[in-house]
Amino acid sequence: MHPDSSPVISTTRLGKNFGHTAALAGLDLSVLPGEVHGFLGPNGAGKSTTLRILLGLIRPTSGTARVFGIDPWAEPVRAHRDVAYVPGDVTLWPNLTGGEVIDLLTGLRGGADEDLRRRLIDEFDFDPRKKARTYSKGNRQKAALIAAFSRPARLYLLDEPSSGLDPVMDAVFRHQVRRVAADGATVLLSSHILAEVEQLCDRVTIIRSGAAVESGTLAELRHLTRTRFRITSSAKPQVLSTWRGIHNLRVDGTSIEFDADAADLGDVLDALATAGVTGITAAPPSLEELFMRHYGVQNTGRADHRSLDSQNSQAL
Amino acid sequence: MRPVLRLALLQARRDRGTLAAWILSIAGLGYAAATAVTTQFGEDHERAALISVAAASPAFLFLRGLPDGISLGAVTFFQGYSFTAVLAGLMSAFLVVRHTRKDEDQGRFELVGATQVTRVMPLYATLLLGTCANVVLALAVAAGFIGAGLPVQGSFLAGAGVGAVGLFFMAATALVAQVMPSARSANGTAAALVGGAYLIRGAGDALGTADPSLLHVTAAWPSLFSPIGWGQRIRPFTESDALPLVVIGAVAVILAAGAVMLRDSRDLGSSYIAANESGAERAGAGLASMLGLAWRLQRGSLAGWCFTSGALGAVAGGLGPVVRDALEGNPSVAELMSRIVPGDAGLVDLFTTAMLGIAGVLAAAAGIEAVLRLRAEEAEGRAELLLSVPASRFRWLGSTLAVAAITTTAVAVAAGASAAVVLTLAQAGGSNPGIVFAAALAHIPAALVFPALTVLVIALAPRWSSAAGWGALASALVLGQFGELLGLPVWLQDLSPFRHSSAMPVEAFNPEGALLMAAIAVVSAAAASRLIRERDVPA
Numbered sequence: 001m002h003p004d005s006s007p008v009i010s011t012t013r014l015g016k017n018f019g020h021t022a023a024l025a026g027l028d029l030s031v032l033p034g035e036v037h038g039f040l041g042p043n044g045a046g047k048s049t050t051l052r053i054l055l056g057l058i059r060p061t062s063g064t065a066r067v068f069g070i071d072p073w074a075e076p077v078r079a080h081r082d083v084a085y086v087p088g089d090v091t092l093w094p095n096l097t098g099g100e101v102i103d104l105l106t107g108l109r110g111g112a113d114e115d116l117r118r119r120l121i122d123e124f125d126f127d128p129r130k131k132a133r134t135y136s137k138g139n140r141q142k143a144a145l146i147a148a149f150s151r152p153a154r155l156y157l158l159d160e161p162s163s164g165l166d167p168v169m170d171a172v173f174r175h176q177v178r179r180v181a182a183d184g185a186t187v188l189l190s191s192h193i194l195a196e197v198e199q200l201c202d203r204v205t206i207i208r209s210g211a212a213v214e215s216g217t218l219a220e221l222r223h224l225t226r227t228r229f230r231i232t233s234s235a236k237p238q239v240l241s242t243w244r245g246i247h248n249l250r251v252d253g254t255s256i257e258f259d260a261d262a263a264d265l266g267d268v269l270d271a272l273a274t275a276g277v278t279g280i281t282a283a284p285p286s287l288e289e290l291f292m293r294h295y296g297v298q299n300t301g302r303a304d305h306r307s308l309d310s311q312n313s314q315a316l
Numbered sequence: 317m318r319p320v321l322r323l324a325l326l327q328a329r330r331d332r333g334t335l336a337a338w339i340l341s342i343a344g345l346g347y348a349a350a351t352a353v354t355t356q357f358g359e360d361h362e363r364a365a366l367i368s369v370a371a372a373s374p375a376f377l378f379l380r381g382l383p384d385g386i387s388l389g390a391v392t393f394f395q396g397y398s399f400t401a402v403l404a405g406l407m408s409a410f411l412v413v414r415h416t417r418k419d420e421d422q423g424r425f426e427l428v429g430a431t432q433v434t435r436v437m438p439l440y441a442t443l444l445l446g447t448c449a450n451v452v453l454a455l456a457v458a459a460g461f462i463g464a465g466l467p468v469q470g471s472f473l474a475g476a477g478v479g480a481v482g483l484f485f486m487a488a489t490a491l492v493a494q495v496m497p498s499a500r501s502a503n504g505t506a507a508a509l510v511g512g513a514y515l516i517r518g519a520g521d522a523l524g525t526a527d528p529s530l531l532h533v534t535a536a537w538p539s540l541f542s543p544i545g546w547g548q549r550i551r552p553f554t555e556s557d558a559l560p561l562v563v564i565g566a567v568a569v570i571l572a573a574g575a576v577m578l579r580d581s582r583d584l585g586s587s588y589i590a591a592n593e594s595g596a597e598r599a600g601a602g603l604a605s606m607l608g609l610a611w612r613l614q615r616g617s618l619a620g621w622c623f624t625s626g627a628l629g630a631v632a633g634g635l636g637p638v639v640r641d642a643l644e645g646n647p648s649v650a651e652l653m654s655r656i657v658p659g660d661a662g663l664v665d666l667f668t669t670a671m672l673g674i675a676g677v678l679a680a681a682a683g684i685e686a687v688l689r690l691r692a693e694e695a696e697g698r699a700e701l702l703l704s705v706p707a708s709r710f711r712w713l714g715s716t717l718a719v720a721a722i723t724t725t726a727v728a729v730a731a732g733a734s735a736a737v738v739l740t741l742a743q744a745g746g747s748n749p750g751i752v753f754a755a756a757l758a759h760i761p762a763a764l765v766f767p768a769l770t771v772l773v774i775a776l777a778p779r780w781s782s783a784a785g786w787g788a789l790a791s792a793l794v795l796g797q798f799g800e801l802l803g804l805p806v807w808l809q810d811l812s813p814f815r816h817s818s819a820m821p822v823e824a825f826n827p828e829g830a831l832l833m834a835a836i837a838v839v840s841a842a843a844a845s846r847l848i849r850e851r852d853v854p855a
C-alpha cells in the first residue's frame with residue numbers, strides 16, 4: 001500500500017466494555033489522510049470512548065486501534081506526537097489563567113506558533129488573563145480549541161467541540177477546521193448534530209450503540225440529508241407524489257408532509273412556488289428521526305432522547 | 317422546614333458510609349483505650365505510677381492531656397480524650413466542606429438552587445446532619461465506655477465532650493466554608509484549626525501545674541482558647557461539670573449563626589476571601605513541563621504545610637525552658653523520670669522528640685495530600701487533556717511524586733530548623749541544634765512511605781486512594797500512640813512505618829530502619845510507575 005494513502009486512523013472490530021455496558025461493540029472506522037471525517041452518533045453511542053481509545057487513555061476490550069499505524073495503548077507517546085485533542089467535557093486547572101493553560105498544553109506538545117496563538121485568541125474573543133475557575137463551559141472549550149489549533153498537528157481529534165460555543169464562535173471554529181484541513185491535516189470530528197457534520201466533513205461514519213452503521217462520502221449518504229416539508233396547499237397530493245426527489249408523502253388533515261432529497265430541492269421549491277402554497281415549514285430531519293427511518297430502531301442510543309432532540313433543533 | 321429535612325436526608329444518604337466509618341472508628345478507639353486501661357492497668361498502684369510519670373512529663377501532657385486521678389475512667393479520659401476529640405473535629409469539618417464549598421465548586425448547588433429552596437437551606441441541612449452525626453457519635457463513644465465497664469454517667473459526659481468538640485468544628489467549618497474560595501483551601505483551613513486546637517491545648521497542658529501528689533494537673537491559660545481544652549474541663553470521671561459543654565455549645569451556635577448570615581449575603585460560588593480572578597497572560601518558563609505543572613499546583617499547599625510545621629517546631633523550642641524547669645525541686649520525680657527515659661536524655665530532649673514525632677506525621681500527611689492530586693486530576697477530567705500530549709504517564713506520575721517527596725522533606729526540614737533555632741535562642745539546654753535538626757530529618761524515610769503507598773493505590777485502585785492514604789496514616793498514628801497501651805502484638809505495631817524511624821534525640825539514629833523505609837518507599841513508587849500504564853484513565 002502506498003504510505004500516503006494508508007489510513008491515519010483505523011480500527012477493526014473495536015470493542016470496549018465498562019462492567020456490563022458494552023460502550024463499543026465491533027466498531028470499524030477508517031480515516032484517510034487529509035480528510036475531515038465526521039463521527040456522527042447520538043449521545044451514548046460510543047464516540048468519546050472511541051476517541052479515548054485512539055489516545056491510548058483506555059485499553060480496548062477487543063479488536064485493534066491504530067493511529068498513524070501505531071498502537072496507541074502500547075506506544076502512547078509516539079502515537080501522540082502529531083495529535084491535537086479537544087475533549088468533549090473540558091476541565092481546566094482552576095488556578096491557572098487561560099493563557100497559562102494554552103501555553104502549558106502547547107508547551108508539552110513542543111511550543112505554540114506565536115503568531116497563530118495571538119490570532120486565535122483574537123478570533124475566539126478569548127480573555128487569557130482570567131483564571132480558569134471563572135470560565136464558562138464555552139470559554140473552557142475555547143481554551144482547549146486555541147491550544148489545539150495554535151500548534152500545527154497532523155491529526156486533530158475533536159470531541160463535540162462546538163457544543164458550548166455560540167453561533168459566532170462556531171463559525172470561527174469551522175474556519176479553523178477548514179484551515180488545518182487545507183494545510184493537509186486529518187480531522188476526526190465527533191458530533192451528534194447532522195448539520196455540523198454536513199458543513200465540515202468530507203466523509204462521515206455514523207455510529208450507533210457502539211458499532212458503525214454507515215460510512216461514506218456525503219454524496220453517498222445523500223439520502224440522509226432530506227429536508228422535511230409541511231405545507232398547506234390546494235395542490236393535490238397525487239400531483240406532488242409525481243415530483244422527483246419526494247419521499248414519504250403523507251396527508252395530515254389540511255396539510256401535507258413529505259421529505260425532499262437535497263439534490264432535488266431546487267426543483268421542489270420551483271414546483272411549490274406554482275402550486276398555490278398558503279403555509280410552509282421546512283426542517284432538516286433530526287438525527288433521531290434518521291435513525292428511526294433508516295435503521296428501524298426505536299432506541300438509538302442509551303442517553304436521553306429529548307436532550308438530543310432539543311440540542312438538534314437549537315443547532316439547526 | 318420540610319425542604320431542609322429533605323436536603324438533609326439527601327446529604328445523609330450520600331454520606332452514610334463515610335460517617336458510619338468515622339463514628340465506628342472513633343467510638344472503637346475510645347472502647348479500645350478503656351479496655352486497655354482496665355486490663356493493662358487493673359491495679360491502683362499501676363495506674364498511680366502511670367499517672368505520676370505523665371504528670372511529671374511535659375511531653376506526655378502535651379500529647380495526651382491532663383492527668384486527673386487514678387480511677388479507670390479518669391485514666392481512660394486522660395489517655396484518649398484529645399485524640400478522639402481531634403477525630404470528631406476532623407469528621408465534622410470534612411462533612412461540612414463536602415456539602416458546602418465542595419458542592420459549590422462542582423456546581424452541584426446550581427441544581428439544588430434552581431428548585432424552590434432558599435439560599436441558606438442547604439447550609440441548615442448540613443448543620444442538621446452534622447448535629448445528628450455528632451449526637452450519634454457522643455452516644456457511640458458513651459456506649460463504648462460503658463461497654464468497657466466505665467461508670468455510666470461519666471461515660472455519657474465523656475461522650476458528650478467528644479460530640480461537643482465535633483459540633484464546635486462543624487460550626488467553625490461552616491464559617492470557614494463561606495470565607496475560603498475552594499473546597500481544598502476550606503478543608504485545609506478547617507483541618508489546621510482542629511490541629512491548632514490540639515496544639516494550643518497541648519501547650520496549656522504542658523505548662524500546667526501538678527498538685528503535690530502528682531495525680532492531678534491543672535491546665536494553664538492557653539487551653540482556654542481551645543475547645544478541646546474546654547472539653548477536658550468536663551472532668552467526667554472525677555468532679556464532673558457540665559458547664560464547659562454549655563460554653564462549647566454556645567460558641568458553636570454563634571459561629572453557626574455567623575455562617576448562616578454570611579451565606580445569606582453572598583452569591584453562589586463567591587467567597588469572602590476572593591481567589592484572584594485574573595493573573596498572568598503567559599505561562600512562565602517553568603510551566604512548560606509536567607514537573608513545572610506539578611510544582612505550580614503544589615507550591616501553595618507546600619507553603620501552608622511548611623508554615624504549620626515551622627510553627628510546631630517553634631512551639632517545641634519555645635516550651636523548652638518551661639519543660640526544663642518543670643521538675644526543679646522535685647527530686648523524687650526527677651529520679652522516676654531518669655529510670656523511665658532510656659539513656660540520660662533530659663526532659664527537654666524527651667519533649668523535643670515527642671514534638672518532632674508530630675512533625676513526622678505532618679510530613680507524611682503533606683506527602684499524601686500532594687500525591688492525591690493525581691487522583692483529583694484524573695477524577696475531574698484534567699488528566700485526560702494532559703495525557704493527550706506526547707508525554708508518558710510515567711512522567712505525569714513521576715513529576716507529582718517528585719514534588720510530593722520535596723513537600724515531605726520540606727515539612728520535616730521546616731520543623732527541625734525552627735525547633736533547633738528556637739531551642740538555641742531560648743537556651744533550654746538539651747541536645748545541640750545539629751542533632752535536633754537531624755532528629756527531624758530522621759522521620760523523612762518513614763514519612764515518605766505514606767505518599768509512596770498512596771500512589772501505589774492510585775495506580776491499582778484509584779477510587780480507594782484517598783481512603784487508603786488517610787486510613788494508613790490514621791492507623792499508623794493509632795498503632796504508634798496506642799499500640800503499647802492496647803498491648804497489641806509487636807508485629808502489628810511494627811507495621812507502622814513510624815516505628816522504624818528513630819526517635820532522636822532520645823534514641824540513637826537507626827540506619828537500618830531508615831534504609832528499610834526508604835527502600836519500601838522506592839519500591840512502591842517504582843511499582844506504581846509501572847502499574848499506572850496497565851489501567852484505563854477513568855473518564
Ligand SMILES: Nc1ncnc2c1ncn2[C@@H]1O[C@H](COP(=O)(O)OP(=O)(O)O)[C@@H](O)[C@H]1O
Binds near residue numbers: 018023046049050
Ligand atoms: N468510564 C465509563 N464507565 C462506565 N460506562 C461508561 C464509561 N464511559 C462511557 N460509558 C458508557 O459507554 C457508552 C458510550 O459512552 P460515550 O463513548 O461517552 O458516548 P458518546 O461520546 O457517543 O456520547 C455510554 O452508554 C456510557 O454510559
Ligand SMILES: [Mg+2]
Binds near residue numbers: 044048159160
Ligand atoms: Mg461524548
